[in-house]
Structure formats: structure tokens, C-alpha cells
Amino acid sequence: MAGTVQETSATSPSGDSAVRNALENAPTTHARLLAWVSEVAELTQPDDLVWVDGSEAEWSRLTDEMVEAGTLVRLAEDKFPNSFAAFSDPEDVARVEEQTFICSTEERGSGPTNNWMDPEEMKATLRGLYRGSMHGRTMYVIPFVMGSLEATEPKYGVEITDSPYVVCSMRIMATIGAAVLEKMTATDAFFVEALHSVGFPLDNGQRDVPWPCNETKYIVQFPEDRAIWSYGSGYGGNALLGKKCYALRIASAIAHDEGWLAEHMLVLKMTDPGGRVHYVSGAFPSACGKTNFAMIQPTIDGWKAEMVGDDIAWMRFDESGTLRVVNPEAGLFGVAPGTGWSTNPNAMRAVAAGNTIFTNVALTDDGGVWWEGMTDEVPAHLTDWRGRDWTPASKNPAAHPNSRFCTPIKQVDILAPEYDDPDGVPLSAIIFGGRRKTTVPLVHESFDWEHGVFEGATLSSETTAAASGAVGVVRRDPMAMLPFIGYNAGDYLAHWVKLGKAHHGKMPRIFYVNWFRRDRDGGFAWPGFGENSRVLKWIIGRLDGEAGGEQTPIGVVPRPEDLDLTGLDISEQQLADALKVDVEEWRRELPGIHQWFNVLQDSLPPEMVRQYHRLEVRLEV
Ligand SMILES: Nc1nc2c(ncn2[C@@H]2O[C@H](COP(=O)(O)OP(=O)(O)OP(=O)(O)O)[C@@H](O)[C@H]2O)c(=O)[nH]1
Ligand SMILES: O=C([O-])CC(=O)C(=O)O
Ligand SMILES: [Mn+2]
16 A cells, blocks of 8 residues: 555655556446546545455454554453554544534525535635645545445445544444445445545655644535535544434435435334333434433333434335334444443443444553443543543543444344344334433423424533533524534424324324433432333333323423332432423523524424414413
């Protein structure tokens, strides 16, 4: 390969001829792909070009090279086989929403909640940045498919990147490589163009850094072109373009055109003691508990939970009008802190099985990893995510709050066997949830579809470390999709309303949860994690007409006697704090909702205005 990752060498074949060779010997005849790859190579001027085949040998070669270059640390084989830790630039640790754009032709198409720039203007800016941006590096071409390669119309993408870390992470998160390219070529299929550069070209002989990136960052979606251009970041949703950029932003725009939904949701299969199966999905904002809920270990007797997906759900109607849901991803990119043997043993077993890339966690002295919340006992000494010595007396957390594990979904031992069924699984309930210290009770059921859409539309949550910016600020996050809607947010809500009307009587029931409410002493009112199975039991009981509840102005809320609390250690007071609907608190919510709806202006569907007024009436304001 021309130019090692660490240092470009003057003796390697000139970039031009290596790239020309790789183009001439391309493993595909897909004309549009070939044209696009050579156009990008021409623009970005890489030293070499690699067609990613997705093989084990390729993974070994790339991880070896990254260990050599200092990008990855190999973990102890007896603890985390075939696993690595990466440490990002301290300025490149999360999605950058300020620098994320939806560049539709018309500004209205992007809507008031997204950043917008004229697509031609944006392309000109980005071409300027991409010009020569891969110099001294290898350009990797990653054919991938989101969802099953056996689907009627597989959803193809091709990511071009100059980051081997992205190649290896994409290999975990999606189905990539030779088989995908072969089928895509044979059917001359459409694919989403996803271009990524870390924006750190190397001069001849210049030494590389472990985590190349650029201060200037752009994460840009062109919804009409179905194209993604990402520049300057190597991290997570900014760089693994199959995930948020494709499977949510671009896919939501496709779904709007085609009458389906691409959502930021986990999908969970619950089997009750009688063997009845229900599938439920949950839309919670980033770092608000999707992965944990998707991998729940029920604490109630006889109930079994299996995971279908932990972050993204594609939902389509079948011929009978049933809403069926598919997880388009093949891996988990999960929040590390707070994931522990007591809170999420299923995730811990999945990562301990190996084949995992950790990013920005801490290292133990014996070649393992650690993060806050992994074990009750805190190690006496660690190397923190910035490479500094760390002891329990240190004032900074050892792992970055948005540190992550990237692990193959197949390693989840509670994975439902039908998780990759191209036809998906039938959905019975949709659960919205946010992170709120006050106001929002543990669980309630909405009155009907339109009211449920209103609840999703006004979902509120305190911001987390999953995106750069302030943490702990309450913001409205419609359907947990605020940073991921690939078109106008008002049109998005109208799409939800419309689907409910078109499929009246067949839609899943809508619920709303809050695991994060505080009790009068300031602690979590509800123990959460596995105990959330009690809430699931109530939800499923509502579907089956077996669980009772109390009508309140915001929906139906369980009374303590409606919940299975067998064996749960919770005081009457805490339970009351968790379930309380305080009319005064809810009246104080109204101005915030009003303000949020004002942002949407004339694109706000009239049904949402009607629901707002009905809530006012029920709150007697
Ligand atoms: N108190 C409490 N904390 C929870 C619960 N579920 C999850 N958390 C914490 O919330 C944080 C984020 O949880 P995740 O499950 O990784 O969140 P996510 O929604 O999958 O996040 P993204 O991957 O960013 O989309 C972790 O620190 C968890 O420990 C719960 O039921 N109660
Ligand atoms: O996209 C990312 O970087 C991580 C993620 O899952 C989220 O933020 O929801
Ligand atoms: Mn997650």
C-alpha cells in the first residue's frame, strides 16, 4: 500500500498511479459508482485507493496498521479478544449539530429546525475543503447496505472515507464489502453517495497524528440527491455515515416520499408468561436509554425480553396495513458510561465477547477498559481517555461522558432470531421517552393516535453529552428526531398525522415514559433499568385490555395497584413521586410547547394546534 498510515514515504508509487491502478482494476462495473469514485479521487488526491471487501483479513490488516500508527490500542486478548481502544482528539467527541446541514433546494424543505444553505453554495464550499484533503492518505471505498441484503429493494450506500477507523467501525455497524458490491453491481442498483474526509491531508513525509480531524466541520445532507458530504470529524454519527446521516436523515426524507417512517427508535420483543409475543419500539433522545431498554433484563417472573434493535427503526406498512419494523443496523454504537454489570449485563456480555472498538473510555493497567458505572468498585489506577494517570481522587471522569462501544449485534445473546428478517416484525406499541427531572410521570398512555403524535411532537428532554454544547438544558425534541429529521419538521409531524389517518385502527398505541424523574430527596424516583419491565408489563396489559389506569389531563396513568411491584424495593413516597401528574407543573409546560410550536410557524399541522387547545381545556387554563 502506498504511504503507511504513520508516515508518507517518498519511495511509494506515486499517488496518481496507485489510484489509477485501483480504478482500472475495480471490482465493479457499476458505471455511476466508478464515475463518482474517480471524481472524488481527482478532487481529494489520495495516495492510494482501496476497495473495501469487508473480510477478516482486511480487518486484521487495518487494525494492525492503526495499532502501529497509535490510533488504536490493542486490548488484552484474554479480556477483550480482537478488541481495541481509540482516543479521539479532545475537540472531536460527539455529533456537531451546529455544523449539521440539510441542504434542500428550497430553504423551506429543510424547515426551521435544521441548518440550511443553498446546495450549490454548500457544494462549492465543501469542494474547496475536499480539494487535496486526502493527500498522503488512503481513500477507502466501502459498499454497504442498511438492513438486509435480501430485502426486496436493498438500501445500498457507498461511503468513501480516508479514515481506517471509519472502515472498521462501519464493518461492525453495517453489512459491508464484496457481497454487497456484487449484488449492487449485478442489479445496477441505486446507492446513497456518502463522502467523508477527516480533513487532515499530509504533506510528503509529514507525521500523522493518532486522531486526524479538522477544526472546520461540516455534516451535510442533500435530501433530493440522497447524498451525504461529511468533513472534518472522525467521530460517531458525524463519520459513520450509514447511521444517523443515511438511516435517519436521508431515509426520513425517502420515507416521507414513499409513505413510511425512519425513526430514532429501539425495538424490543416481549414474551409474556403465557407465550404471547409483543413488539414495541421506543423513541428516546440520544443518551436517554434506548440501548439499555432494548437490552432489558426483566425483573418480573416469567417475562422474556429480546432485542431487535437499539437505535434506528424503519417502519413500513405491509399489504394488510400492519406496521412492520426493521432494524437497519448490524451493530451497536452504545454509550459506555452507565453501562454496567448491574444495569445492563446483556451489553456487558456482548462487548466482552470481543470484536469491539471502544472510543474515549479509560484503560486499566492490565489491558482492559473501564468507564464510570461499569463496576461498583472503582479501580485504584487508570489511564483516562486523554492518556493521563487517573485515580479515584481525580476530579475529571476517567471516560468521556460520550465514550462509546462499537460491537456486532450478533454478539447480543438476547437477540431475537427474527432481528434481521427483511419483512420486519409487527409493531404493537410506540413509546416516547425523555430525560426530565420533573413533570413527566413514569408512564402514561395517550388517548388516541393524534394525541400520541402530539405527545411525540412535544417530547422534551434535558440535553446530554451525545451532542456538543450545553448539557442538562430542557429542549423540545420531536419523536427524539430533532437532530435527525431530513426535511421540514412541520411536514414531518404532518406525515405522522397522515399515516395515522390512512391506517386508522391499525396503528400501534402510543405511550410516554420518563425513567429520570427525581423524587423529593433529589434521587431517581424510579430504579429504572431491569425494573422498567414492570412498566412494559403495564403497557402490554393496556394493549390486551387487562391493565387499569387513571384518566388524567395528559393521558392514562397507572395507579400503584395497576403496576406489578412484586419484590420491588421502592417506598410509597418514591412511587407517588414517580407517578404523580401535577396539574400546576403541566400548566407551566404550556408556554414552552407554545414557543416550540411558534418555531414551526405555518408548517405546524392544524391537528397539533387542536391537541394543544384540548390539553389547555383539560388543564383548565
Ligand atoms: N436512571 C436511569 N438511567 C438510565 C436508564 N436507562 C438508561 N440510563 C442511562 O442513560 C444513559 C444512556 O443510555 P443509553 O441506553 O446508552 O442511551 P441511548 O438512547 O441508547 O443513547 P444513543 O446511543 O446516544 O442514542 C446511560 O448512562 C444509562 O446508564 C434508566 O432506566 N434509569
Ligand atoms: O450518532 C452518534 O454519534 C451516537 C448516537 O447514537 C446518537 O447520538 O444518538
Ligand atoms: Mn444507543
